[in-house]
Amino acid sequence: MATTQMNVRIDADVKRRGDAALARAGFTPTQAVRRVWEHVAALADSPEEVVRLLGEPDEVDSRERLLLRESADALGLVDALVAERGPLSAEGLDYDELRYRAWKERLTERGCA
Structure with a gap:
């Protein structure tokens, strides 16, 4: 399986709190991102479902x-x-x-x- 690296910018406090919440749930940030991308990829033909999942974009x-x-x-x-x-x-x-x-x-x- 070919992989690629993603670099994103996120508010430091949001990252800290998100990392803590993921750790409590037993996930790493990498696992969470992979699962989100897999889920969104499965919804490729349903952008309205992606919006429902992620919320309204600005x-x-x-x-x-x-x-x-x-x-x-x-x-x-x-x-x-x-x-x-x-x-x-x-x-x-x-x-x-x-x-x-x-x-x-x-x-x-x-x-x-």
Whole structure:
């Protein structure tokens, strides 16, 4: 199983209290994060369930989430087009590069890049 490292910033007091609560329950912070990610990954097709689980995001996070969802939708359209019409090529660029450029353009239009 391939793994990756995550680095997050969290209020020091929240971390201290959270670590203590997890220790009392018999979990390490790593175990807790893994379980949260596994649970959220299982809810990938139900974002409303993720919101129910984690609570309402603040306004900035909500805007960013909407932009990312729109970007993912746009990339899905590219994937559908390729599935229907075959691989794209332009200026000697491969499909992955074109897909990345479309994603980057969409984020730039939305002021996120």
